[in-house]
Amino acid sequence: MKISYGILLFRSTNNNTEYFLVHPGGPYFKNKNEGLWTIPKGESLPNEIPLTTAIREFEEETGYTPIPPFIELLPIIQKGGKKVFCWAAQGDLNPDTIKSNTFTIEWPPKSGKQSEFPEIDRAGWFSFEEAKNLINEKQIPLLEQLNKIIKE
DSSP: OOEEEEEEEEEEETTEEEEEEEEEOSTTTTTOOTTTBBOSEEOOOTTOOHHHHHHHHHHHHHSOOOOSOEEEEEEEEOTTSOEEEEEEEEOOOOGGGOOOOEEEEESSTTSOOEEEEESEEEEEEEOHHHHHHHBOGGGHHHHHHHHHHHHO
């Protein structure tokens, strides 16, 4: 089973909580929106501590380093069987200034040409309801867990 580690960043504005989500980059997701947004996450390096992986992946995908305290959320399993461990952290960043790492694939398909794309092509702050509409449906429980913790 593949495992990913991520951070769900949140902030409070005018007595409302907003959640930070990212949209996957690359040609396959370019014109798709609802149900594709995600928390910044990724797989660990050998012998890497899980929370360290989550922080590193967030930084690689956004250019921002989340800071403690971190709230551990219950893991979820995505459609493809990947298990995602997640921590929540309060923070703030401008989604227009994210700096994502890149990946290379053959594009267009069967062209023999390699093209480079950002791993994340956009990001944003969303209300709970907006985030639930945009996020990968299997990640909705992460939003719900954090929302419940914040309201307690």
